[in-house]
Amino acid sequence: MTFLAPWALLAGVLAAAGVVALHLVARRRPASYPLPTARFVPDRRTLVSRASRRPRDLLLLLLRVLLILSAAAAFARPVLTPRRSAIARILLLDRSAAVANPAEATRRARELVSDGVPTRLIAFDSAVAVLGEELGVLDSLDRVPPTHGGRVASVSALMAAARRLGSEIGAGADSVELTLVSPLTDREVDAASDSIRALWPGRVRLVPIAATPATRAMPPLGRAVRAEDVLGPALGGRTVREDTHAVRLVRGEPSGADSALARSGGVVVRWDSIGTRTAVPLAVAMGDDVVVATLARTSRDSDGVVLARWADGSPAAIERPLGEGCLREVAIGVPVSGDLPLSPTFQRIVNGLTDACASVRVDAGMPLDSARRAAFIGPARAARGSALANSAERPTPITSWLLGVALACALLELLLRRSYGEPGAAEAA
Amino acid sequence: MTTGAASYGALLDAVRGVRWPARRRATGATIGAHRSRLRGSSSEFSEFRPYRQGDDPRRVDWRLLARSDRAYVRLTTDRATMRTEIILDASASMAFPPVTLERWQRAREVAIGLAAVAHAESDPVGLSIAAEAPVRIPPRARRSVIAEMIRAVETVTARGSSGLAPLLASSRAARVAVITDLLGDAEELLAASRLALAAGSEVVLLHLLTLEELDPPAEAQLAVDPEQPELRRSLDADGRRRYRAALDSWMERAQGDFRAAGVRYVRALASESAARIVRRVAADAPADE
Numbered sequence: 262m263t264f265l266a267p268w269a270l271l272a273g274v275l276a277a278a279g280v281v282a283l284h285l286v287a288r289r290r291p292a293s294y295p296l297p298t299a300r301f302v303p304d305r306r307t308l309v310s311r312a313s314r315r316p317r318d319l320l321l322l323l324l325r326v327l328l329i330l331s332a333a334a335a336f337a338r339p340v341l342t343p344r345r346s347a348i349a350r351i352l353l354l355d356r357s358a359a360v361a362n363p364a365e366a367t368r369r370a371r372e373l374v375s376d377g378v379p380t381r382l383i384a385f386d387s388a389v390a391v392l393g394e395e396l397g398v399l400d401s402l403d404r405v406p407p408t409h410g411g412r413v414a415s416v417s418a419l420m421a422a423a424r425r426l427g428s429e430i431g432a433g434a435d436s437v438e439l440t441l442v443s444p445l446t447d448r449e450v451d452a453a454s455d456s457i458r459a460l461w462p463g464r465v466r467l468v469p470i471a472a473t474p475a476t477r478a479m480p481p482l483g484r485a486v487r488a489e490d491v492l493g494p495a496l497g498g499r500t501v502r503e504d505t506h507a508v509r510l511v512r513g514e515p516s517g518a519d520s521a522l523a524r525s526g527g528v529v530v531r532w533d534s535i536g537t538r539t540a541v542p543l544a545v546a547m548g549d550d551v552v553v554a555t556l557a558r559t560s561r562d563s564d565g566v567v568l569a570r571w572a573d574g575s576p577a578a579i580e581r582p583l584g585e586g587c588l589r590e591v592a593i594g595v596p597v598s599g600d601l602p603l604s605p606t607f608q609r610i611v612n613g614l615t616d617a618c619a620s621v622r623v624d625a626g627m628p629l630d631s632a633r634r635a636a637f638i639g640p641a642r643a644a645r646g647s648a649l650a651n652s653a654e655r656p657t658p659i660t661s662w663l664l665g666v667a668l669a670c671a672l673l674e675l676l677l678r679r680s681y682g683e684p685g686a687a688e689a690a
Numbered sequence: 691m692t693t694g695a696a697s698y699g700a701l702l703d704a705v706r707g708v709r710w711p712a713r714r715r716a717t718g719a720t721i722g723a724h725r726s727r728l729r730g731s732s733s734e735f736s737e738f739r740p741y742r743q744g745d746d747p748r749r750v751d752w753r754l755l756a757r758s759d760r761a762y763v764r765l766t767t768d769r770a771t772m773r774t775e776i777i778l779d780a781s782a783s784m785a786f787p788p789v790t791l792e793r794w795q796r797a798r799e800v801a802i803g804l805a806a807v808a809h810a811e812s813d814p815v816g817l818s819i820a821a822e823a824p825v826r827i828p829p830r831a832r833r834s835v836i837a838e839m840i841r842a843v844e845t846v847t848a849r850g851s852s853g854l855a856p857l858l859a860s861s862r863a864a865r866v867a868v869i870t871d872l873l874g875d876a877e878e879l880l881a882a883s884r885l886a887l888a889a890g891s892e893v894v895l896l897h898l899l900t901l902e903e904l905d906p907p908a909e910a911q912l913a914v915d916p917e918q919p920e921l922r923r924s925l926d927a928d929g930r931r932r933y934r935a936a937l938d939s940w941m942e943r944a945q946g947d948f949r950a951a952g953v954r955y956v957r958a959l960a961s962e963s964a965a966r967i968v969r970r971v972a973a974d975a976p977a978d979e
Contacts, residue, residue, distance in 0.1 A: 297783030302923035
């Protein structure tokens with residue numbers, strides 16, 4: 262236990278000593294002496310003080326000293342300081358689709374935690390899960406497949422969670438090591454990552470592991486697109502094979518064969534409004550790509566994963582899982598005239614809408630370059646626990662109890678003093 | 691402390707022969723030891739005075755008339771008695787110091803001594819005690835009056851705060867001796883004295899003090915007025931100094947006031963012997979002789 266305001270305790274001790282000293286000074290009324298000419302004595306106080314070897318009114322003294330010390334101890338703000346260790350560790354284990362081999366990541370994590378340092382585990386993919394210190398958790402992680410459609414993780418959210426956890430465990434350790442087991446790709450780092458990373462006052466130990474390859478071929482289209490189709494320029498270069506089960510672009514209601522394709526793992530893209538002649542200026546966004554053009558807008562059922570949105574936030578393209586594949590509906594009407602299909606941005610949107618299902622699509626990005634990685638790792642020293650902890654002390658109810666004791670002593674002292682009557686009256690008798 | 695008439699024997703012996711002349715001519719009709727305002731037929735020749743119309747022809751000195759052919763009246767000096775009353779303060783403040791009660795004891799002795807002196811000159815003497823139950827023995831000249839007074843003072847205890855002024859105002863004596871510490875109704879007593887003096891009486895005030903009052907003992911740290919118990923004052927070093935100054939001032943003021951009014955003020959200490967105090971009271975020569 263320690264005191265946040267030790268001067269209050271010191272002041273209380275001094276005050277208690279003063280009370281004891283006052284109790285050693287016996288103020289009593291002297292014995293009366295009948296003097297007929299007392300009227301000529303000037304009217305002054307009738308109490309005299311003298312020093313005593315033993316304090317008087319021991320019970321009153323005890324109550325007063327207890328009152329003062331209790332109040333002083335309460336005002337000194339006692340807190341319980343937890344037992345500290347030299348170092349603690351926060352292990353950040355990447356479980357996102359960016360990790361090429363999750364088993365390898367778990368193995369590396371197990372190697373790290375085998376040194377006996379108290380470790381808190383944060384497993385993250387697109388979500389962040391703070392786990393305990395049990396090493397068995399690592400084994401269970403091996404059996405959990407990556408979630409959320411293979412999306413990569415957000416380092417910003419991860420660092421925020423790590424900072425919160427650091428605030429909790431920082432009070433119990435002199436330093437906190439933050440270890441990140443991740444390929445750390447550029448898709449995992451966003452614009453806010455640097456500022457959030459700066460909130461961690463120390464080094465991030467990076468244990469790199471292999472990332473899922475970021476470059477891959479777009480899945481082949483399974484149906485021919487006529488040369489005059491407005492999407493033709495946008496799909497230029499894509500392989501068209503009639504017998505493929507990858508992606509099928511359809512117009513109108515999908516047929517039974519289309520549904521069978523989707524159930525077997527393919528992608529059926531229903532894109533009706535191709536070649537529309539009634540278009541107005543609209544904006545559509547998909548990921549980081551935004552296109553502002555004369556487009557036609559049709560209504561679609563919004564039940565599904567939104568892939569693209571209109572400027573007002575309403576879905577422009579959705580995807581619904583169907584069997585092992587998915588069915589995708591696009592409500593973006595492309596005008597028959599204009600050079601929109603030639604726009605690189607629009608081509609990226611079209612490729613994205615004709616890409617594989619989101620549940621199996623992986624785009625982990627490229628590993629960070631050395632400069633950004635070094636900046637992310639930061640200084641050579643691990644974060645100090647005191648710098649992380651909001652307060653090194655935990656609040657304790659003892660302050661309330663001390664104040665209660667002081668109040669009780671004050672009441673008892675008042676009652677006792679009243680029972681004694683006027684101070685010194687007993688001695689004057 | 692001895693009590694009873696026997697204890698006053700030594701005092702009565704000590705004051706035997708002491709004279710207590712009146713300061714004014716006595717107006718009593720009975721022949722006594724004091725000069726009378728009347729000049730008449732006594733045998734003590736004083737002087738001759740030419741006869742005036744209206745003089746008693748029997749007082750004309752016929753032999754001188756025969757020799758000188760002038761009519762002279764023979765004047766003589768008359769002596770008369772003086773009704774004397776002793777007023778004794780028996781308030782609680784007189785019972786001081788607390789253990790010895792020296793002031794009360796001395797006041798009783800002086801009262802008896804003065805009464806004995808007056809009685810020895812054939813003066814009718816009486817005693818009034820301002821006690822909680824006032825005692826009044828009217829002036830008498832018979833021999834047993836002193837013994838009666840002794841019994842009276844021995845039965846009274848000094849307590850309470852009875853006033854002296856009513857007793858003085860109701861007194862018809864030609865000479866009144868008040869024995870007091872002046873710690874009671876001093877102002878009223880001064881007013882009553884003025885009235886008595888205006889009526890032709892002689893007033894003697896014996897202010898009886900004690901050494902303990904003038905210099906309170908060291909153990910007197912908390913002074914309590916016996917007549918006003920709620921009056922409690924602390925006597926520290928500075929308080930003692932200021933107390934003495936206030937007491938001296940008060941005594942001087944009281945002496946000045948009473949003397950200015952015509953009262954014969956005598957201050958005495960209770961530690962003095964009663965006979966000495968009696969002699970001091972009685973020794974002064976008459977003022978108008």
